[in-house]
Amino acid sequence: MKEPLTAWTLEGTSLKPDIIVLGAATWSIKLHNGNTEALHQYKTNLTSIARLLEKLAEHIEVIWVLQDPVLEDHLSEDRKMITNQQIDLYNEAALSILSSINSVSKAKVQILRASRLAAEQTISKSLDGLHLPRSTRDISAMVLMNYFCNKILKPIDGSCCLPRPPLTLIQKLTACFFLLSISGYLAVNFICRSNHRENKPATDIESGEEKKPSIAISSVAGLKIPFQSVCKLGLIMAYFYFCDRADIFMKEQKFYTHSSFFIPLIFILVLGFFYNENSKEAKLLNREQTDEWKGWMQLVILIYHISGASAFLPVYMHVRVLVAAYLFQTGYGHFSFFWLKGDFGLYRVCQVLFRLNFLVVVLCLVMDRSYQFYYFVPLVTFWFAVIYGTMAMWPQILQKKASSNGLWNLGLLLKLFVLLSCICLLRYSQGAFENIFSFWPISKLFELQGSVHEWWFRWKLDRFAVFHGMLFAFLYLVLQKCQVFSDGKGEPPFSYRISNLLLFISVVSFLTYSIWASSCKNKTECNTLHPYVSVVQILAFILIRNIPGYARSVYSSFFAWFGKISLELFICQYHIWLAADTKGILVLIPGNPMLNIIISTFIFVCVAHEISQITNELAQIAIPKDGSALLKRLLGGAGFLLVVLLLSAQEDAKL
Template sequence: MITNQQLEKYNEVAVDALGGSKRLDSSRVKLMSAKRQAALETIGQTSDGLHMPESTVDVGAMVLMNAVCNKLLRPIDGSCCQTLPPPNLFQKLSACFFVSSALVLLTIHILGNNRQHRPVPPDVESLGEKKPSTAAAPLGLKAPFQALCRMGVIMAYFYLCDRADVFMKEQKFYTHSTFFIPLIYIFVLGVFYSENSKESKLLNREQTDEWKGWMQLVILIYHVSGASAFVPVYMHVRVLVAAYLFQTGYGHFSFFWLKGDFGLYRVCQVLFRLNFLVLILCVVMDRPYQFYYFVPLVTFWFVVIYGTLAMWPQILQKRANTSGMWHLGVLAKLLGLLVFISVFAYSQGFFDSIFSVWPLSKLFELNGSIHEWWFRWKLDRFAVIHGMLFALIYLLLQKRQVLFEGKGETLFSARISNLLLFFSVITFITYSVWASKCKKKSECNEMHPYVSVVQILAFILIRNIPGYARSVYSSFFAWFGKISLELFICQYHIWLAADTKGILILIPGNPSLNIMVSSFIFVCVAHEISLITNDLAQVVIPKDTVALLKRVGAVGVLALLVQMMTRDSSPAHGT
């Protein structure tokens, strides 16, 4: 009879004929031993000792399908039989750069210790001269290299989480409880940490940080719970993204109007803080710039705001005081910006012809197409200009002393305040009812650019008209608001996974503990990156104009060379 022992002998001979077990590991021949192991485990369940139960056959079928299909489909919640792509040239260069930074830091540290322990010559001590300074020129580089080393460790963690086959991933599965219960938790915490604000002006710094903070936390819960599948939640989160762009228009317009600082130093500072983390991730994680869509969006709108206000005639508050014609001038600029937006929005062919030109296309393409950039840009195309217009109206009303911004004072007279509050509440509720009735995202997205500003203005008035509401803020939300950009970007790879399509699993088998541990690490990393960015911005962006121009030119040439090297390469995968 053909027994298992005889089959094992046949298999041993077959393996030897194919070159032995060692050679099989490097050859194209694959032995499917998992099905045999499953059969040995379930042999007691057979009725006749010959035919295996269906569960064993299913295991064999699944292993075979995984071996054939997973390398093509690349499922999120498993990595069996998937081959990882090897690091490309830029990923290897980035690793060398961070390792070199660590070696330089180690060298500086050793030199510093040697100088500290170097004995002072007797003749120097007798003459009463000062000891040699330990803070020599090379030691002045210690802080930036420390920042680069910290960044290198963080990038290694990013790579292990979402590029190496180290941690598992799982699929998202939306339920109302997974979205709304965490939402209730964070808002209870936010109210618990209420404090008195230092100033009671409309949209003061503490209030805008608070606004960014709770919006960012809502967006994080929205992403990790997969709530985009529920259209009413999707539409409300779309308003939050529009509110971020509204703040971009409001904040930059207010700065340029009040300060009048259009210098290169200010521009480079803003661009560096916005793009530093994303540009590093593009190299380390092998992703295109447009993959992190929000940063290209706010960067583009900052350049548009700067160009609109910096071009002649520069309209500033100190000049606007001399004549009312200046107010008409800034309105004309805003009207020109509105025409510019409308032309781009209603002519996709013209839009494509502009942003498809190399090298500009390298910044906005995703998978070889600018469709994603077109969709993101068009969806919130009016949010920034709404923020700029609101800032202009507010600053003019503030200058004419129409507003009452003292502690505990209502923003307007009692009658006007009550009327505006009533309409704001009605508007807020009306939008929520409309969003709850949305059935198709495409239809609701068509209305979103026109109606989102109403919801934003309603929130601002409700939050600022009552004096007691304007005089307090949540320090809990404000803390998260200060690192909102880093939180938004870092979630892509160390909180979510598989390029945001799945959830990172650090602790398998315990979802609650896993989300707590991964969230703690995620927030700590985002906070650390914020500190690193601020430290490096002081070093990389010098105040001296000539030195800054040289560095900008060098970065421009380097970026052009990199784009030329990757011009003919295949586009990176994205979502």
């Protein structure tokens, strides 16, 4: 072994390996009958080549393989001296010598332990007790190939042995910001406690009035809440980074089976039905009902993602409807707000945009991912801007105007028709669409890996969902104003005959769509028809959920609770529940899949709830109601985003 290693270290040698995988022990044990002197010679010999290995490791990969265990009962007579006790002694000697070299040298000789761990589980299948079955050798080869190849290929799934990506300048600056915020919180907390002890409220002896703390102390105390929120956010972001960017926790692949999707789905749905409560109002799509709708849809999507159910086309198509339903609610909710209240102020817009984008922007900085990577948030943000532009554009048509003159309703329908025409025009002009979203700096919001193709795919897939939601909201609010149907508790919205007919049509439509989705041949065909037919399933569900008066009067508080944090759940799953950017599954507790899912899910839900609270707290601070203060914050935010975009462009140029 020493001769070729020495030859490879000599300068001028043309033929050198790129990788050296080596190990030794069992032949030494056999030839010397396992005596102690052979172990001493082994240590001496390994020490003599350790320096050679160290020198070679400066330029090429050197891996020392630990010796595999044996099945002693199956060994032949001439191999009986190769015991597991002897192998352990030789492995300990190798680890001791190579570790001492690695501790003082920058060049590391890697130790391959994975093959030994695999052998411990499969040695019982060995035919002669010494040589491992082929399946074990394949595992060892796979580990080696992952170790070397993944550095170059950089697979996007949950493959092992991926090197930890280096920190970018933006990530370093973000880490510094959070560390300074934590230091600031500790300082403010210390000052507040000190002042509280030294300046306890006291009564002036002469006037009898209580002395108030100074303005300076009050201003310092006012910083405690924002510092506390940012401090908690920093700790949470550290957890995000350690889960999906560091190499602390393992990841595993997804393997879809029908039971892995449908069993937890049935369990969650049954559990949700046990938490029924009376709703505060019985109108169609009231707040509690929409929260419930968001909640159960989000739980289904989470089960869909962790089980890898996208491989099963019928499930994929039904989940596509759930995404369209989220966008439908976006159109319905924002249209209703603008139509009824007419609040087009900057404060309202900034509040919505902050709540939608805060977590994603922070994750883009911490996890070094583009904004478009979290595709749903850009999608919802874009459509909110479209709804706002449609409703705020002159002439602003509100319910008050439409009530006084019915012609205003036609004006709003004309606006919606123009919006529909623009959607259709963009759909059939992909080149124009890509040109619109490809100029800097707008392109940074819509590009994924330097292309807007993914944004084009996501946009066109549910391009009519928001429009359908706006149109439905308009028709519903107009009919409600005209008192065409009843919103009373326990009452059907129409006469019993019409209600039963609509309910029958809805059930048939619902089942028809499910049959079509189950018989679809491929995703391309299904996705082509999806934008046109998904609204059938959505409207059918709304009618089934609301036509029975008793069903409209109750809601599931279990689902509604999840619905209030549905956005945070959708985003957080990328890194702290799933892993490898949703391609794998995070493993906090190896060797126990059920316990791992329970623990990781509990942490995941708690983190999502906490982030929702932090977002609400920071939204009140970051978006003040005062117009001049809000403009200053917006200018500061725009400057911050511009700096981030410039730094990102600089990083891309280096790559």
